Amino acid sequence: MTPDQSLVYLNGHYQPLCDAKISVLDRGFLFGDGVYEVIPSYRGRLFYLDDHLSRLAKSLNSIRMTPPHSTTQWSEIFQPLLDPTKDQYIYLQITRGVAAKRDHSFSDDLTPTIFVMSADMAPIEHLRSGTQALTIEDTRWHLCNVKATTLLANILLRQEALDQQCAEAILIKNGLVLEGAASNIFVVKDGVILTPPQASNILPGITRKVVIELIQSQRIPFQEVAISTETLDHADEIWLTSSTREIIPVTELNSRSVSSGTIGPMWHRINTLFQEKKAHD
Template structure:
């Protein structure tokens, strides 16, 4: 029996005792949002930025935020320990309605669930990973961190089936992001990532990398990345809160540059790790 402590609707209780109704709209419709927040040595990392994205996602689905930022911090802190790196998974749904109906029920109490899990570093990170491109067939609001992730699951599994770590999504003739990550490329010495908008999730790690690049005079821009440009990129990275910065060394069966993580990735990874330790 799993006795890990989780948070559910105002209570801290063992995971095996945490239950929600089958009429919860998250279960029936995927009507909810989530957030993933890393924590190092018991300290939540970039918490305000994650809570701002949480607020934006809630606003986008017209669901009131059940807590203030200070309250969220107080709720999440007891789930952390200081002896390992962890991440918080936080999910909020529209709650339990008296019947299954597509229209918003009124009123309902949101279902709030949170748990922590260890961050498991990607093995052999210094060797890089393989990725593949797939068609981006998701919906038009990818900036909302919604719990309806079936398309992303199918895309990631397609990559795993081919021995790849991630699927890089292509819409028409340009790149959007990974199935569970943002993307960066290095072209002619410039670090490039797609601009924010409804086609990508506004990644917290993505934004931090841009901050670090600006602080350290690394040339960068936010711009559309053409699919054809991937073939001539000297470096490709995938970023997320739990995996941080992953170098892609092989795409669709072809090596990127010399098939090894590039010099800019090494530099950015060192700067990123130093930033973490300084927080």
């Protein structure tokens, strides 16, 4: 099946991707007025679905929208798009819908536009040698905890990293490490795993949550704490986490090796636990 013939869901109907159309007056198209969610599926099993849908509900509430479906209804919508023989992810986007004219103000009686598609997980690179990252000053808006479709700042920040042959931009504000442009961050220093505390300036990543659960289950020293750029520069290990890239070890930061420049033992330990959890949950 060619990509444009793949099955998608749009506003209650399944159809080939090439036939899926929205109005040019959709507020998601005009204003980026909407939210989205990315949910991994391993061999047809949705991973941490309840947590993803809980985050979706919080994002919707933050922009004054109501979740249109229950967990059961969402699961029923997703299933026809999944292949039980593949590792995939669900992309779900909800916009405020179509208004009669382009206007910054909105009414509460609009019908949301709901779009869902699936895609195969790309092979996870950099697991043998690690990846490269660079630090960039954060230029995003204040509500980074809302998974909004308005991702222009993230796109430009990550593209700056890619232009410099790095896989990710690690965002800095007021001398503190926040997260990646499309990921959360963990730092290992002197046997303690650190990650920035949850706040409005970082996304509440689901993979971040899973990793924290695994760390705590092993009673490994762990802190949710503000991380300075100095701590980052002298880290023993740096990891990036996301739903589609899982746990990525960073072995080079700003063109300098992280510690010895090889993947660290703590990453191997946590990644092994993560892979086991994927296989059984």
